[in-house]
Amino acid sequence: MHLTSPIDDVRDGQDDMVVPTAGMVPLEHNPKEPHKTRATIMNDGNAVVEPAATSNGATQQTAISSVLHRSLHHDPLRVVSAEGSHLHLSNGQTIFDATGGAAVSCLGHGNERVRKAINHQMNEVSYCHSLFYGTSAAEDLATLLIESTNGKMAKAFFISSGSEAIEAAMKMARQYHLEKQPAEPSRTHFIARQQSYHGTTLGSLGLGGHVARRALFEPLLSTNTSHVSPCYAYRGFAFLDHEKSYIRRLEAELEAEFRRIGPQNVAAFVAEPVVGAALGCVPSVPGYFEAIRRVCDRHGALLIMDEIMSGIGRVGPRPSEHYPKPLHAWQDPSVGVAPDIMTMGKGLGGGYMPIAAMLANHKVIDALRKGAGAFSHGQTYQGHPLACRAALEVQRIIRDDNLVANVRKQGALLEKLLKEKLSLHPAVGDIRGQGLFWGIEFVTDKTTKAPFDPHEAVAMGMHELGMQEPYNISLYPGSGTVDGKSGDHILLAPAYTASEDDIRHIVDTTAHVVSQYFEQKYGAKFRMHKGGSAPLEAGLWSYGQTRG
Numbered sequence: 073m074h075l076t077s078p079i080d081d082v083r084d085g086q087d088d089m090v091v092p093t094a095g096m097v098p099l100e101h102n103p104k105e106p107h108k109t110r111a112t113i114m115n116d117g118n119a120v121v122e123p124a125a126t127s128n129g130a131t132q133q134t135a136i137s138s139v140l141h142r143s144l145h146h147d148p149l150r151v152v153s154a155e156g157s158h159l160h161l162s163n164g165q166t167i168f169d170a171t172g173g174a175a176v177s178c179l180g181h182g183n184e185r186v187r188k189a190i191n192h193q194m195n196e197v198s199y200c201h202s203l204f205y206g207t208s209a210a211e212d213l214a215t216l217l218i219e220s221t222n223g224k225m226a227k228a229f230f231i232s233s234g235s236e237a238i239e240a241a242m243k244m245a246r247q248y249h250l251e252k253q254p255a256e257p258s259r260t261h262f263i264a265r266q267q268s269y270h271g272t273t274l275g276s277l278g279l280g281g282h283v284a285r286r287a288l289f290e291p292l293l294s295t296n297t298s299h300v301s302p303c304y305a306y307r308g309f310a311f312l313d314h315e316k317s318y319i320r321r322l323e324a325e326l327e328a329e330f331r332r333i334g335p336q337n338v339a340a341f342v343a344e345p346v347v348g349a350a351l352g353c354v355p356s357v358p359g360y361f362e363a364i365r366r367v368c369d370r371h372g373a374l375l376i377m378d379e380i381m382s383g384i385g386r387v388g389p390r391p392s393e394h395y396p397k398p399l400h401a402w403q404d405p406s407v408g409v410a411p412d413i414m415t416m417g418k419g420l421g422g423g424y425m426p427i428a429a430m431l432a433n434h435k436v437i438d439a440l441r442k443g444a445g446a447f448s449h450g451q452t453y454q455g456h457p458l459a460c461r462a463a464l465e466v467q468r469i470i471r472d473d474n475l476v477a478n479v480r481k482q483g484a485l486l487e488k489l490l491k492e493k494l495s496l497h498p499a500v501g502d503i504r505g506q507g508l509f510w511g512i513e514f515v516t517d518k519t520t521k522a523p524f525d526p527h528e529a530v531a532m533g534m535h536e537l538g539m540q541e542p543y544n545i546s547l548y549p550g551s552g553t554v555d556g557k558s559g560d561h562i563l564l565a566p567a568y569t570a571s572e573d574d575i576r577h578i579v580d581t582t583a584h585v586v587s588q589y590f591e592q593k594y595g596a597k598f599r600m601h602k603g604g605s606a607p608l609e610a611g612l613w614s615y616g617q618t619r620g
Contacts, residue, residue, distance in 0.1 A: 154181035170578045171548035175565035178419040186465045193461035202454040209460035220399045224410040225431040230455045234380035234417035235271030237428040245340040251443030259339040265302040269350040283556025303356045306502040323363040335371035345401035348381030352511030352561030358406040365409040377411035384419035388479035388507025425462035475568040483507040493583040499598045513561040523559040531560035538585045545581045
């Protein structure tokens with residue numbers, strides 16, 4: 073039996089299953105194959121893989137953990153070391169991390185420059201309170217980031233996670249409307265998009281529009297948010313639609329929502345330039361954000377862009393006359409406008425330290441400067457010296473090694489190979505993305521685009537299979553793609569340092585995982601036709617040979 077959230081009780085004798093909560097769908101335990109791992113999708117969309125069992129069904133890690141892991145029934149597999157894109161586990165496996173965790177490890181693991189930078193900062197100062205002190209690490213990082221926006225942003229605010237960055241952005245938007253002249257205290261409402269995810273804290277969770285992730289905490293969430301349709305061309309295009317008509321419909325929908333709420337009550341519109349975990353790497357249609365900007369400007373609302381997952385070079389933004397060396401997703405010509413406030417995280421520190429940032433433009437900062445003269449927000453670990461120094465070195469490496477160009481180059485290859493290998497698979501509905509940020513959406517029928525039943529837990533099953541021999545690859549699963557409840561996709565987000573060999577290995581292995589998963593579970597209906605993937609052994613042999 074498959075379980076979906078929420079459940080009313082936990083009965084005795086069910087310790088072979090993961091207890092689900094909202095946004096979490098566990099796979100059932102198969103007593104005939106006790107060696108297989110199990111996985112759980114948690115509230116933030118991440119996957120937790122349960123430890124492999126021995127021949128007698130006991131887990132390899134028998135000690136009771138004092139850590140509150142994402143499952144209270146099983147501990148996750150333990151990483152004992154890592155280098156590059158490889159994670160070495162305590163059970164002897166080596167996993168190729170094709171997703172950088174949650175699109176975090178943009179440089180891979182074990183970068184010597186970052187290690188030395190952190191050690192150097194520890195020798196200077198490891199912590200000081202931002203109410204009284206500043207550090208060169210924070211100043212230098214802020215300068216680098218502000219310069220990377222070509223002067224569009226004015227100030228940077230550093231915190232520890234993406235959820236905190238979104239909270240800071242919401243508070244900044246609120247304070248802006250109070251500090252500007254004339255002040256507009258009625259502007260307390262935020263408009264975001266359906267099937268969106270902006271964080272796990274109550275404010276950021278309430279801002280997001282992902283039904284399953286909100287469900288458990290719905291009574292606690294603020295009512296000052298509402299949601300409009302996402303820019304999701306695969307499912308949003310109507311019959312005989314084209315990009316311009318689709319954008320006009322989305323613009324009209326947002327305009328109608330402003331009028332429903334009352335334009336004088338809206339503080340900001342919030343969206344990801346390329347939607348990450350919630351939809352699976354969905355870029356906006358060119359011209360969409362220009363239309364959104366028109367609506368926001370017409371009604372005096374701010375535009376906030378969430379680049380926590382898609383920013384800092386992840387999508388390989390293309391150079392243009394205005395942005396010859398782009399770093400941010402909004403600098404890509406397909407977006408075409410700069411935000412008033414933006415957030416970033418994940419790739420900012422590359423996983424070497426927990427850090428995220430909120431940046432605000434001159435209009436917003438000038439209002440605060442002429443008003444209270446301060447941002448009414450602060451945290452204990454704000455501008456943490458070690459985190460800022462790690463992020464500074466990560467960003468310098470991205471710049472010095474011209475890694476955004478490599479993201480574009482390898483991203484083009486990733487797109488080409490994914491479509492060659494998987495576009496004809498009967499269960500693959502859409503392959504979309506940009507740079508080194510790609511998603512594969514699964515359907516039961518290519519014509520109707522009908523999703524799989526959520527109880528099938530297709531994306532999680534794909535991740536689970538990938539973690540087993542002979543695949544040994546981590547694929548990032550997501551669910552609720554269609555409506556926040558139904559729909560499955562997997563994400564690929566390799567390191568910016570990925571080589572052509574890495575990309576070919578990722579695609580070959582992913583294609584075999586997809587093909588094997590559907591053939592084993594559903595049989596001939598979803599069998600790859602002639603002309604599909606080559607034998608798995610050939611792909612792995614080629615990768616091993618070229619890597620030495």
